[in-house]
Amino acid sequence: MGSSGITPWDEAVWLNRPPAVERDGDDLVVTTAGGSDFWRRTSYGFIRDDGHALLAGFPEGTAVEVTFESDLPDLYDQAGVMVRVDERTWVKAGVEATDGTPHLGAVVTHDTSDWSLAPVPEWAGKPVTVRASRSGGALTIRARSGDGPWRMVRLAHLSSAATATAGPFCCSPQREGLQVRFTGFTFGPADIGLHEGP
Template identity: 30%
Template sequence: MHWHHEPEEWAQHRTTVQMRVPPGTDCWRMTGTNECVNNAPFYFLEVEGDFEVRCKVKANYESPDDQAGVMIREDEENWIKCGIQMVGDIPHMCATVTHDYSDMSLHPLPHLPEYMWVHAKKIGDGLEVYISEDSFDWMQIRQGDITDDAILQIGLYAASPESDDGFEVSFEDFMVKGED
């Protein structure tokens, strides 16, 4: 696996990746801000063709907009991120599809779960995103499009755009089916 924006503090033990997310990090393009920010830690592998990705995310969210999950990336202007994002003090399931401009969808959660499973699958140029608290009952939170003819970067991301200190996150059982 490879890094974009490797954090200073991170470790990998068997199937778990832990990191301290640096403050002032994000992945966002243009919408609402006219700014492009692409400095969030992203630990990825490259995949071509159809695939499924799944991961368990556990984090100590501390500030508004703290977020962690899975990212599927073609380049800086075309990507999808999905996972948990804090909006104020309320946790949300979040999926952002970006094709030059970021298009985010949020679904509030009744409570902050101890951990959340994220699952995405790509078939052709379509991508479906699912979230689960137990890895058995899945809820689809987004459908979007992504290129069908490129090698994609698929991996773990986290961001802390509003924080002064960042936060701790762990990713467990990251799995990609269909990888080359």
């Protein structure tokens, strides 16, 4: 079915507003701050909560889709969708530069972060859409490149009782000045089921 409805560029609120944000027609072009990231403890030992995310209300029974374009040239450059309850409970999913290749992945954080990823070299330089669907105490994350098939990324717990927000995010842990063009940000009804997809 896909997302439909409002594109809340102006209704959403920045968590850690980036140093440069420009509207270009219907697109939003974002430039990151140096060392920006979202992470909690696991393996690295540090806590980072200074990445950039543009967030709007994300109730149960809703899906959010974010489409973006970026070369992601440097290690750990990343962009996609964030779902956030608070600084200890959040999910980010999208594409990240690792080992010289774009990787599709997700970080699920319930006080500590848990990272999964898979290489998608064929997605380099192409538009990517990430979709997070919230239903039945779960968050189902899918992604695709261009008009290609949806790929399942992650199924994670998200309490039905939690008050959450969601929207586009980007960060650049190893540098400053990553530029990401967000070409879509929409909300619509949640997916019918785990295997049916949008």
